[in-house]
Amino acid sequence: MPQMVNADTVALQLEKVRERLPLLYEREGTFYSMLTRRGDVEQVSSRNMRVPLQMKPGGKAGQTSFDGGALGRGSGTRYEVAQLAPLDFKFACELTKRIEYSTNSREKAIANAVTRETANCMAQFRNFLDRYLQTAGDAVLANITVEADPILTLGTPNLANLMYDNQTVQVFNAALTVNRGSLEIQSIDYENAQITIDALPAGTIATDLIVVDGVDAPAPVGIFGVPFHQDDSATGTWLNLDRATFPEIRTPAVDALSAALTTGVIRLALNKIRKALGGEILMRNRLYACMNVEQEDAYEALAITISEIIKTSSNRQGVDLFFDGKKTMSGIPIHANVHWNPERIDFIALAHWGRAVSKDIDLYEVGGQTVYPLYNSTDGGLDAAMIFYIVTSFQVWSDSPRVGAFIENLAKPTGYP
Amino acid sequence: MGDRERFYDAEGLRIRTGREIKDVPREIQALAAIVGGLNLLGEPNFRIVWGWARLTLIGGEWTDLDADGNYRQTVGQYRWEPKNMPFDRWHLERWFAPETFGSPGDWHDYTKEVFNGIEFAALGPYPSRGEYEACYCFENPDGSYQELQSHVVETVIRAFQYQRAITDLERKQALKDREEKKKKADDDFAYDLVADCYPAFDGKPNVSVPGKEEQP
Numbered sequence: 187m188p189q190m191v192n193a194d195t196v197a198l199q200l201e202k203v204r205e206r207l208p209l210l211y212e213r214e215g216t217f218y219s220m221l222t223r224r225g226d227v228e229q230v231s232s233r234n235m236r237v238p239l240q241m242k243p244g245g246k247a248g249q250t251s252f253d254g255g256a257l258g259r260g261s262g263t264r265y266e267v268a269q270l271a272p273l274d275f276k277f278a279c280e281l282t283k284r285i286e287y288s289t290n291s292r293e294k295a296i297a298n299a300v301t302r303e304t305a306n307c308m309a310q311f312r313n314f315l316d317r318y319l320q321t322a323g324d325a326v327l328a329n330i331t332v333e334a335d336p337i338l339t340l341g342t343p344n345l346a347n348l349m350y351d352n353q354t355v356q357v358f359n360a361a362l363t364v365n366r367g368s369l370e371i372q373s374i375d376y377e378n379a380q381i382t383i384d385a386l387p388a389g390t391i392a393t394d395l396i397v398v399d400g401v402d403a404p405a406p407v408g409i410f411g412v413p414f415h416q417d418d419s420a421t422g423t424w425l426n427l428d429r430a431t432f433p434e435i436r437t438p439a440v441d442a443l444s445a446a447l448t449t450g451v452i453r454l455a456l457n458k459i460r461k462a463l464g465g466e467i468l469m470r471n472r473l474y475a476c477m478n479v480e481q482e483d484a485y486e487a488l489a490i491t492i493s494e495i496i497k498t499s500s501n502r503q504g505v506d507l508f509f510d511g512k513k514t515m516s517g518i519p520i521h522a523n524v525h526w527n528p529e530r531i532d533f534i535a536l537a538h539w540g541r542a543v544s545k546d547i548d549l550y551e552v553g554g555q556t557v558y559p560l561y562n563s564t565d566g567g568l569d570a571a572m573i574f575y576i577v578t579s580f581q582v583w584s585d586s587p588r589v590g591a592f593i594e595n596l597a598k599p600t601g602y603p
Numbered sequence: 604m605g606d607r608e609r610f611y612d613a614e615g616l617r618i619r620t621g622r623e624i625k626d627v628p629r630e631i632q633a634l635a636a637i638v639g640g641l642n643l644l645g646e647p648n649f650r651i652v653w654g655w656a657r658l659t660l661i662g663g664e665w666t667d668l669d670a671d672g673n674y675r676q677t678v679g680q681y682r683w684e685p686k687n688m689p690f691d692r693w694h695l696e697r698w699f700a701p702e703t704f705g706s707p708g709d710w711h712d713y714t715k716e717v718f719n720g721i722e723f724a725a726l727g728p729y730p731s732r733g734e735y736e737a738c739y740c741f742e743n744p745d746g747s748y749q750e751l752q753s754h755v756v757e758t759v760i761r762a763f764q765y766q767r768a769i770t771d772l773e774r775k776q777a778l779k780d781r782e783e784k785k786k787k788a789d790d791d792f793a794y795d796l797v798a799d800c801y802p803a804f805d806g807k808p809n810v811s812v813p814g815k816e817e818q819p
Binding site for chain 1: 636651659661663664665666667668684686687688689690692694697699703704705708709713714725726734736737738740762767771775779782788789793794796797798811
């Protein structure tokens with residue numbers, strides 16, 4: 187038996203990373219991590235998770251006459267069940283053996299490429315999920331406004347915000363009934379909302395939609411993200427419940443009509459929650475004001491907020507009252523996220539949100555192995571390359587879309603794409 | 604009903620007070636006016652209010668629930684309600700000129716709410732003399748109640764004044780820098796996490812013995 191070399195232990199080394207993977211995803215900063223830390227987590231099977239909701243009150247109140255009058259019949263509280271099933275997600279990472287050989291000691295490279303790549307994949311997968319949480323349950327990442335092969339120009343509100351370089355995506359028609367094919371993003375010009383692609387799927391036209399890789403037409407189902415749970419429309423369904431039948435599942439909303447942010451629209455949004463559920467609701471449920479930096483900038487321009495810096499012995503002592511620390515909007519902590527819809531502010535009660543998880547984030551494992559060799563497609567021999575996957579299976583739920591609000595169609599301050 | 608929400612039994616006797624009311628110490632209110640200055644109307648630019656005591660008119664459709672959270676009724680009304688959250692905290696308010704809220708026509712358009720055919724101004728009438736808006740809540744770092752202290756009030760107001768010197772460009776750049784810092788911190792965190800799992804010095808012996816160091 188030959189002497190064991192470092193290459194033989196790669197799988198073992200990645201095993202050691204496994205227990206640390208969840209730690210990475212709990213790191214503060216993304217909406218995904220906020221859900222992980224503050225939201226509820228339910229371990230579920232692949233069958234639908236059921237969220238019981240007390241939807242309508244019971245009992246028949248009225249006036250009557252006790253002088254022989256009829257008392258009538260009664261009724262009971264109406265309960266409904268919201269349902270959801272976890273979806274499966276993967277992140278594939280592939281690298282050649284040469285990379286490992288060339289960088290596995292300090293004499294050869296300043297950083298171990300395998301280590302670096304593992305870390306990059308973990309960070310990028312987290313990033314992907316955070317972007318995906320900004321979609322409305324249909325896996326749509328962007329809409330095409332101009333098609334000029336190999337460049338696609340994308341429309342508002344999200345522009346190219348929900349995509350990353352080198353990502354594989356699909357093109358569907360506007361009705362989400364036809365899958366025109368896949369493409370790989372070669373580069374992204376975020377400022378001009380344009381992506382350069384490898385090859386345009388046949389039949390692609392302006393108005394088509396870019397959706398996440400791996401979903402099927404018609405009617406693709408993606409993560410139930412923020413715009414899915416925070417929706418004021420009177421049509422469509424939410425977790426199998428009809429919004430037309432149940433106004434109770436519509437989220438209070440304010441349309442800013444493309445005007446800039448004012449204190450008035452913020453108060454309107456928060457008052458709508460109070461009017462629907464009572465003033466105490468905002469005392470009992472901690473809200474977060476979630477927004478992109480565009481609206482954070484707009485809010486700061488109102489000169490109504492400053493940051494609180496909690497000075498401790500380890501903190502720097504310079505005055506920086508404006509850009510760091512805890513910032514609030516009408517007493518509600520601000521959570522800035524570069525993936526958020528830049529024309530929208532969401533007030534979210536995280537205590538009412540959660541994840542239905544059937545598989546926690548981890549490396550994909552078969553029989554204890556997590557790194558797999560690649561086989562040559564021609565002769566079946568080994569290729570000098572390896573692949574590993576980070577996988578998870580979950581869906582996002584909310585048990586009370588009404589405990590929350592959002593402001594939509596806000597103007598962006600000048601200077602932003 | 605004044606600034607307290609009172610509950611009466613059938614005979615009209617007051618049985619409990621639902622809101623805690625505090626008065627702002629006069630010297631602290633005066634300090635806020637001195638540090639923050641006066642507006643065009645001769646009123647202070649900054650003032651301190653107690654959450655439960657600062658009421659605002661809210662109009663429109665109200666859904667009332669009973670003490671157990673069960674539905675009671677839906678009505679269209681104007682109600683005086685506490686304006687700033689959390690209600691049981693001191694708040695610093697800043698005066699905003701009427702033009703900040705747009706024209707009276709704009710105000711009517713975006714605050715209009717119709718219930719059962721009746722039109723309500725969801726935020727009350729147009730603030731023709733301007734309006735005080737909450738800009739800071741006095742809380743301890745853990746979110747608990749903080750008593751009013753004059754030096755804190757003065758520091759916070761001065762912070763707002765400091766902020767006025769910052770230009771739009773500086774603000775945008777600072778936000779951009781912060782996001783880039785966040786991303787770099789994320790990447791570093793991930794790398795450190797993975798790197799920690801690998802043997803130090805790529806598994807080589809790392810005890811230094813004089814004369815035995817590896818030569819380049």
